[in-house]
Amino acid sequence: MERAGHLPGLSADAVGWRTLTFRRGAETLDVAVPVLAEAQIAELATRVRTNARTYLRSRTVAEIAATIDRAVARLLDRDDPWRQKAERLLPLVTGYDAEMVRLGLTGYLKTFRGPELRKFIAEDFANPAVLDDFQPMPKGGFARAFGPELLLHVWAGNVPGLPLWSLISGLLVKAGTVGKLPSAEPLFAGWFAQILAEIDPELADCIAIVWWKGGDEVAERAWLGRADTVVAYGGNDALEAIRARVPITTRFLPYGHKISFGMVSRSALDAGKAGAVARQAAYDVARYDQQGCYSPQTFFVERGGRVSPRAFAGYLAHELDALGGKFPRRPLSMGEAGSVASWRNAEETKGFADPSRALLGDPAGSWAVAYTDAADGLSPCGLNRTVTVGAVGRLADAVPGLAPYRAFLQTVGIAAAPEELFALAGALGAVGVTRLCALGRMTAPEAGWHHDGRFNLLDLVTMTEIEGSAERAADIFAPYTD
Amino acid sequence: MTEAQLVEDLLAFIAAGEADEEAFNRMALAVFAHQFETNAPYRRFATQRARTLRTVKSWRDVPAVPISAFKDLTLSGRPPEECPHVFMTSGTTKGVRGKSHHPTLAVYDRSMTVNFRRRFMANPYGGNFERLRMGILFPTEQAMPNSSLAHYLALAKSEFGTADSRYLITDAGLDVDGAIEALSRAETTGEPYALLGASFSVVHLMDALAERGRSFVLPAGSRILDTGGFKGQSREMAAEEFYSRLSATFGVPRRLCINMYGMTELSTQFYDDGNETCPSVKSGPHWIRSRVINPLTGQEVPRGSVGVLVHHDLAHFNCASAILTEDAGVEVEGGFQLLGRADGADAKGCSMAVEDFLKAARAP
Numbered sequence: 001m002e003r004a005g006h007l008p009g010l011s012a013d014a015v016g017w018r019t020l021t022f023r024r025g026a027e028t029l030d031v032a033v034p035v036l037a038e039a040q041i042a043e044l045a046t047r048v049r050t051n052a053r054t055y056l057r058s059r060t061v062a063e064i065a066a067t068i069d070r071a072v073a074r075l076l077d078r079d080d081p082w083r084q085k086a087e088r089l090l091p092l093v094t095g096y097d098a099e100m101v102r103l104g105l106t107g108y109l110k111t112f113r114g115p116e117l118r119k120f121i122a123e124d125f126a127n128p129a130v131l132d133d134f135q136p137m138p139k140g141g142f143a144r145a146f147g148p149e150l151l152l153h154v155w156a157g158n159v160p161g162l163p164l165w166s167l168i169s170g171l172l173v174k175a176g177t178v179g180k181l182p183s184a185e186p187l188f189a190g191w192f193a194q195i196l197a198e199i200d201p202e203l204a205d206c207i208a209i210v211w212w213k214g215g216d217e218v219a220e221r222a223w224l225g226r227a228d229t230v231v232a233y234g235g236n237d238a239l240e241a242i243r244a245r246v247p248i249t250t251r252f253l254p255y256g257h258k259i260s261f262g263m264v265s266r267s268a269l270d271a272g273k274a275g276a277v278a279r280q281a282a283y284d285v286a287r288y289d290q291q292g293c294y295s296p297q298t299f300f301v302e303r304g305g306r307v308s309p310r311a312f313a314g315y316l317a318h319e320l321d322a323l324g325g326k327f328p329r330r331p332l333s334m335g336e337a338g339s340v341a342s343w344r345n346a347e348e349t350k351g352f353a354d355p356s357r358a359l360l361g362d363p364a365g366s367w368a369v370a371y372t373d374a375a376d377g378l379s380p381c382g383l384n385r386t387v388t389v390g391a392v393g394r395l396a397d398a399v400p401g402l403a404p405y406r407a408f409l410q411t412v413g414i415a416a417a418p419e420e421l422f423a424l425a426g427a428l429g430a431v432g433v434t435r436l437c438a439l440g441r442m443t444a445p446e447a448g449w450h451h452d453g454r455f456n457l458l459d460l461v462t463m464t465e466i467e468g469s470a471e472r473a474a475d476i477f478a479p480y481t482d
Numbered sequence: 483m484t485e486a487q488l489v490e491d492l493l494a495f496i497a498a499g500e501a502d503e504e505a506f507n508r509m510a511l512a513v514f515a516h517q518f519e520t521n522a523p524y525r526r527f528a529t530q531r532a533r534t535l536r537t538v539k540s541w542r543d544v545p546a547v548p549i550s551a552f553k554d555l556t557l558s559g560r561p562p563e564e565c566p567h568v569f570m571t572s573g574t575t576k577g578v579r580g581k582s583h584h585p586t587l588a589v590y591d592r593s594m595t596v597n598f599r600r601r602f603m604a605n606p607y608g609g610n611f612e613r614l615r616m617g618i619l620f621p622t623e624q625a626m627p628n629s630s631l632a633h634y635l636a637l638a639k640s641e642f643g644t645a646d647s648r649y650l651i652t653d654a655g656l657d658v659d660g661a662i663e664a665l666s667r668a669e670t671t672g673e674p675y676a677l678l679g680a681s682f683s684v685v686h687l688m689d690a691l692a693e694r695g696r697s698f699v700l701p702a703g704s705r706i707l708d709t710g711g712f713k714g715q716s717r718e719m720a721a722e723e724f725y726s727r728l729s730a731t732f733g734v735p736r737r738l739c740i741n742m743y744g745m746t747e748l749s750t751q752f753y754d755d756g757n758e759t760c761p762s763v764k765s766g767p768h769w770i771r772s773r774v775i776n777p778l779t780g781q782e783v784p785r786g787s788v789g790v791l792v793h794h795d796l797a798h799f800n801c802a803s804a805i806l807t808e809d810a811g812v813e814v815e816g817g818f819q820l821l822g823r824a825d826g827a828d829a830k831g832c833s834m835a836v837e838d839f840l841k842a843a844r845a846p
Contacts, residue, residue: 030532158830235838291831330776334810338824341777341790342808343836345548352526353554367780380839383831408834408842425655465577 004186006209007033009047015040020183022093029092033186038222044208045226049150052176052206052329061121061131064171067203069114071195074110082195091162092466095330096183096288097296100289101160107444108161112168116447123448131173131302138230145172145461148228154242156234158184159288169456181211215386221245229460238476255452255461257412258293259380263363263395264437265416268304274315277415280440282319284413287443289329292441294411297381298388299376300398309391313371320367320385329366329385343382344368349369377401386458399427410452413442487499487798488516490775492589496596501768504572512540520559524802541583546792546804548748552580557801558586569630569747582746582801590749593797594634595641601753602707602740603642604747619662619679621688630746635678651683658690665698674703681708688731699733708736709742721760743820747805749797765817771794774813790824
């Protein structure tokens with residue numbers, strides 16, 4: 001039995017616990033998640049808020065970043081018991097291949113080392129000192145950035161460690177933090193808080209990691225009503241339900257589900273390069289079995305290269321097959337298998353009616369590539385290592401068809417020459433794409449990434465300004481005034 | 483074999499009352515041969531799977547068409563324009579409706595009536611009811627000419643309903659007053675009454691009755707048939723709740739609250755023997771057989787494990803007698819349990835899934 005969460009000041013005996021059971025083959029893991037009474041929610045919210053006000057506000061961003069860096073270093077250290085526990089339990093909880101989790105964790109955690117944290121800050125603040133004290137402003141006067149005293153994160157999803165992104169962003173703006181664990185991966189965030197507690201107990205007292213059942217209106221309202229700012233992840237229906245319960249005076253930052261895709265230019269399609277490009281594309285598809293918003297679901301492939309789009313689909317299929325041997329896909333529930341099968345069946349049937357389509361897949365159904373000669377826009381795949389390859393005359397031809405999905409577009413993994421890259425970036429940005437990256441890097445955004453085109457830190461803070469007039473007026477009242 | 487000959491054989495097969503493995507196999511191979519020869523898209527589909535007249539030796543080898551294919555392909559042995567009856571799915575997800583073409587309804591109707599008599603008309607005190615007074619909670623065939631359910635219920639009413647049986651859904655919607663009148667009359671006369679319709683219509687009626695504070699204790703032998711399920715709800719809970727509410731509202735014991743499981747892509751229905759416990763066990767007559775498979779590999783799952791249902795319905799002779807559903811199920815003693823849709827999985831990550839994407843695409 002693993003206990004999830006982090007509840008400073010509350011004794012474990014005083015709260016209710018509920019067991020979530022995770023199974024993988026013959027192994028099972030019970031995870032106890034806390035269920036708080038309304039009075040306990042109130043108590044915890046007040047404590048986090050007070051601690052943040054007194055402790056976090058008194059520290060500099062550099063000091064807070066240093067503490068986070070030390071915690072992350074422990075998670076990067078393969079001999080550290082926390083790291084070992086993560087490597088052991090996260091595959092069991094999420095179902096992902098153990099080696100994929102191990103590599104994924106390292107790659108992801110590297111994003112939060114000290115120097116990387118400085119990138120987060122520098123991306124959003126020209127002068128990071130503005131988080132510590134009033135700084136002169138170009139327009140005159142002074143300004144200081146204040147994070148919310150109580151920042152609530154409603155996390156979702158099963159990609160290991162994902163909550164860290166918003167949790168750390170909050171800490172960097174000195175926000176008292178309450179995070180709601182995702183039921184699909186309820187461990188990592190609590191562990192991180194506990195590691196922080198071993199390094200800096202006072203800082204960890206500014207964090208609570210809690211849980212409630214999705215849709216539990218009483219608990220949700222209790223938390224939502226107490227937060228200054230709410231960051232929430234989930235599907236649009238879930239986000240809408242949350243938004244309806246957030247008081248109008250509370251800042252609400254929703255991160256909905258997104259769709260991402262890849263683009264391969266004819267300049268990347270000669271015999272020497274196409275294989276490597278397909279390998280990177282396949283890696284983006286296989287990583288976390290396409291569960292991430294940055295996972296590609298479609299590849300637009302340009303005609304006219306030495307390697308045809310149809311042949312590229314074959315390369316991609318080959319690479320997916322090879323990756324399946326190296327990092328097997330996680331076992332699917334019957335529901336997920338059904339989704340994959342119905343997507344695959346539908347793609348296959350379209351092929352009977354239309355000879356310009358083809359479906360490549362292994363008999364066991366562990367991956368599939370649907371090819372179409374004439375890409376008819378963005379088509380979502382069945383997830384879990386299924387992908388569409390569509391041929392286009394020019395990559396730019398694919399762009400107008402994307403416009404209806406503006407609100408859902410996120411990452412584009414791209415293999416193209418520099419001039420094409422910039423031309424496409426302009427067109428893609430205009431229809432709503434917020435991130436372009438190399439193929440093979442789609443699932444690993446760099447530190448300081450503007451998630452869904454927003455600011456990680458800047459969106460959280462409010463600015464307090466001392467206008468020049470106040471400063472000048474103050475002069476009159478100074479004891480040194482003549 | 484001509485179509486007329488096949489139809490005749492099928493009618494005789496249904497009339498035979500039972501079929502052993504060998505008889506079922508023989509009939510299944512004849513139906514497969516007919517479909518393979520007359521139905522070009524099905525032949526392409528089968529050939530792609532390396533299933534031909536030569537390689538298909540048993541009904542289990544007959545390749546099952548995914549129900550989504552009924553949307554993309556015209557699966558009909560007879561040219562569609564020669565088929566006077568076309569049943570269509572409601573087409574909720576993509577706006578495209580799957581179609582089943584029927585050159586004749588003789589087999590469909592025989593399949594329905596033989597099975598319905600056995601499964602719904604049984605008198606708990608022995609024998610069968612010849613007719614029952616019925617209330618139908620669904621539009622008429624005239625209102626919904628392409629609905630297989632409308633046809634099914636019309637057939638139930640005409641073949642098994644008394645002369646004063648009636649529709650409780652009109653152009654104006656649910657006829658709550660009419661329903662109350664019919665239910666009250668049944669209470670007074672003591673004659674068993676049968677309420678049949680779509681599950682959601684039954685829910686509407688119960689809501690309307692609750693609003694008026696009405697409930698009934700229908701006479702002994704009364705029964706309810708619902709079909710269609712409850713989309714978008716937590717199924718097991720909903721079923722449990724639904725049948726206890728049914729029983730409380732109409733005073734019909736749960737063992738006489740029967741659920742029918744049918745599909746536009748089939749010509750035969752499955753029934754349970756009431757819903758005292760949920761999920762109930764469903765089974766069909768001797769001319770339909772079901773398998774439970776892993777949808778990704780197509781392999782049968784071990785008995786007792788959850789998989790996706792494949793039905794081999796010999797009565798569906800014109801389109802495809804073997805269909806791969808999107809329904810999860812588990813094989814149990816005496817039939818299978820239906821566990822809801824197999825692709826209703828909650829999204830695990832933040833990658834947009836097909837359903838949300840389509841919703842977004844439909845939005846203005």
